[in-house]
Amino acid sequence: MIFFQGFYHFLPKTTAFRRDYCRSCQEVRTLTQIRTADFYHLYWIPVLPLGLWKRWKCAGCGNKPYRHTKTSRAAKAFLALVLAVITFEFWFEPDLADEFSSQELLICRIGISALLAFALVWLKRHSPELTREQGHALVPHLAIPNCLLCGGPMQRGTPDHCQICNRKHLPVPREQ
Ligand SMILES: [Zn+2]
Ligand SMILES: [Zn+2]
Known part of the structure; x- marks a missing residue:
């Protein structure tokens, strides 16, 4: 017997952005963080609420930037x-x-x-994929004066956020 099942990602909302290495693009890109309300569905009926989930998405290629793209x-x-x-x-x-x-x-x-x-x-000829830390290290240490999504001025804070669209800047973690 086949069950039709899966996941719904409702009410997507862009909540934050950062610059980081995208494994699909193999370059530093602007990433957006999308928050969704997720439900497990059985025969297209949402039966189990799974709460709010956040995922990073590459603004360049649309893929998940941290997903493995190479065969190990x-x-x-x-x-x-x-x-x-x-x-x-x-x-x-x-x-x-x-x-x-x-x-x-x-x-x-x-x-x-x-x-x-x-x-x-x-x-x-195997060349290993960059680890997340190696990817983070490629991102230049630059203050971001304007929002990368709408161009509005950034308000300093923890974290910094855009004064126009209110999205947060969540920079990559740095090794001290
Ligand atoms: Zn990408
Ligand atoms: Zn903005």
């Missing part, structure tokens, strides 16, 4: 290992000669070996 080194290594085992079987398992013609076997051996080669190159 471990996943690539695992894929290469699996392909290595299969490649080994195709080359050295004697029973396969009974199941396939020699031509079929040759095509399979070349194909799987090529896949293994691609997987190994992919693993070798």
